[in-house]
Amino acid sequence: MAxxxxxATPEKPRLQARxxxxxxxxxxxxxxxxxxxxxxxxxxxxxxxxTNLVAQRAGVSIGSLYQYFPGKEALLAALIRDARAxxxxxxxxxxxxxxxxxxxxxxxxxxxxxxxxxxxxLMRHLEYAELMLPLDxxxxxxxxxxxxxxxxxxxxxxxxxxxxxxxxxxxxxxxMIDSAxxxxxxxxxxxxxxxxxxxxxxxxxxx
Amino acid sequence: MAxxxxxATPEKPRLQARxxxxxxxxxxxxxxxxxxxxxxxxxxxxxxxxTNLVAQRAGVSIGSLYQYFPGKEALLAALIRDARAxxxxxxxxxxxxxxxxxxxxxxxxxxxxxxxxxxxxLMRHLEYAELMLPLDxxxxxxxxxxxxxxxxxxxxxxxxxxxxxxxxxxxxxxxMIDSAxxxxxxxxxxxxxxxxxxxxxxxxxxx
DNA sequence: GTCTATACGTAGATAGAC
DNA sequence: GTCTATCTACGTATAGAC
Numbered sequence: 001m002a003x004x005x006x007x008a009t010p011e012k013p014r015l016q017a018r019x020x021x022x023x024x025x026x027x028x029x030x031x032x033x034x035x036x037x038x039x040x041x042x043x044x045x046x047x048x049x050x051t052n053l054v055a056q057r058a059g060v061s062i063g064s065l066y067q068y069f070p071g072k073e074a075l076l077a078a079l080i081r082d083a084r085a086x087x088x089x090x091x092x093x094x095x096x097x098x099x100x101x102x103x104x105x106x107x108x109x110x111x112x113x114x115x116x117x118x119x120x121x122l123m124r125h126l127e128y129a130e131l132m133l134p135l136d137x138x139x140x141x142x143x144x145x146x147x148x149x150x151x152x153x154x155x156x157x158x159x160x161x162x163x164x165x166x167x168x169x170x171x172x173x174x175x176m177i178d179s180a181x182x183x184x185x186x187x188x189x190x191x192x193x194x195x196x197x198x199x200x201x202x203x204x205x206x207x
Numbered sequence: 208m209a210x211x212x213x214x215a216t217p218e219k220p221r222l223q224a225r226x227x228x229x230x231x232x233x234x235x236x237x238x239x240x241x242x243x244x245x246x247x248x249x250x251x252x253x254x255x256x257x258t259n260l261v262a263q264r265a266g267v268s269i270g271s272l273y274q275y276f277p278g279k280e281a282l283l284a285a286l287i288r289d290a291r292a293x294x295x296x297x298x299x300x301x302x303x304x305x306x307x308x309x310x311x312x313x314x315x316x317x318x319x320x321x322x323x324x325x326x327x328x329l330m331r332h333l334e335y336a337e338l339m340l341p342l343d344x345x346x347x348x349x350x351x352x353x354x355x356x357x358x359x360x361x362x363x364x365x366x367x368x369x370x371x372x373x374x375x376x377x378x379x380x381x382x383m384i385d386s387a388x389x390x391x392x393x394x395x396x397x398x399x400x401x402x403x404x405x406x407x408x409x410x411x412x413x414x
Numbered sequence: 415g416t417c418t419a420t421a422c423g424t425a426g427a428t429a430g431a432c
Numbered sequence: 433g434t435c436t437a438t439c440t441a442c443g444t445a446t447a448g449a450c
Contacts, residue, residue, distance in 0.1 A: 046253070050442085051444065051445085060416080060417090061416065061418075062444090064416055066444090071444075124335075128335045131252075132252045132254065167390060168401055168405070171386035179374055179381075180378075183374060197408070198375070198405050198406075198408060201411060257424085257425055258426065258427085267434080268436075269427085270427095270429095270434065271434055274433075278426075279425090
């Protein structure tokens with residue numbers, strides 16, 4: 001009987017929040033908690049993030065936090081989802097509008113720079129967290145949607161090997177913006193031009 | 208709340224190993240420990256790395272491990288130093304040889320691809336660890352040396368804005384190789400060509 | 415439904431035996 | 433000089449009060 005207590009640990013990280021914040025007050029609480037988590041992430045990184053500190057900074061008790069997020073990983077998953085969803089919205093809008101390839105890519109790069117340069121440290125920590133977490137269905141779907149949107153644009157303009165090209169373009173942009181953010185750059189326009197040079201250079205050799 | 212109990216935390220991470228492995232047996236032990244740490248990093252990431260597990264995998268006791276490394280961060284610092292030193296050696300050799308810019312960059316990209324595609328997960332974890340650790344003197348010096356070597360090549364060929372260009376080229380390469388490694392690519396030659404396209408494209412627009 | 419208090423597990427680090 | 437045993441601290445998660 002007593003042995004049952006410590007039965008085989010299922011290792012089941014729950015990434016979904018226990019409650020969906022349908023009420024406005026709950027939504028506000030969730031927002032406060034997530035913003036606190038984001039700030040801590042920026043200041044202390046992944047290892048410095050813990051549920052007690054988040055609750056304290058958010059001004060709620062640890063018990064309340066656990067009512068909305070079943071653990072540290074759930075906080076990270078929510079932050080990742082939010083970030084991905086924000087970018088995806090902008091990207092899909094651009095991709096469905098059509099136009100010259102160069103124009104579309106320019107605008108996409110602008111969106112990416114704006115998105116990633118806003119809080120570079122936070123994005124970097126989230127990107128790393130994404131690799132370690134067994135990323136949930138929703139985040140995976142958002143990632144796929146992002147890649148597919150870009151791939152669609154490339155195919156619409158008859159670019160060869162759209163799949164690997166899309167991956168490379170994302171890697172180039174992400175790497176450069178990451179690096180610039182880390183170096184303390186804040187001039188989005190200049191950075192945008194440099195990313196454009198790399199992206200257009202990569203493509204012009206290909207065609 | 209109650210009185211501050213954990214307020215006076217000095218937070219003094221020692222990054223230097225306690226002993227330098229001058230004897231061959233010690234050097235072997237250090238090597239075994241570091242390889243064990245590297246494997247765990249690849250399998251479980253930064254949060255999964257702990258001193259007990261490293262000692263166990265390395266086949267030494269936790270006490271012995273602490274004689275060589277005063278903690279988890281010292282293990283990471285040593286791994287980062289080793290990786291940086293390995294790449295720097297190759298890069299400096301290439302940079303001091305002279306020749307056409309395109310030739311030199313080609314060879315540099317080859318070295319970078321070879322270096323980073325070998326153990327992509329490990330490199331990614333180390334890159335992230337590098338950001339969180341107050342990186343020690345030696346690693347900082349190695350990083351500077353790397354950047355300077357590339358910058359020197361660019362300046363020798365009269366490339367404008369060598370500093371920011373060097374940073375961008377490193378960011379492009381690192382981002383693409385990282386992404387390719389994560390996607391499971393193992394064809395170094397193909398990847399090398401794609402990185403070359405991005406790098407040469409970036410530069411040709413600049414000149 | 416929000417808080418306080420606490421039990422539990424894990425990891426860090428050391429002291430002392432051999 | 434290497435190992436075993438252990439102490440301490442911290443973070444997670446829950447139970448129960450309000």
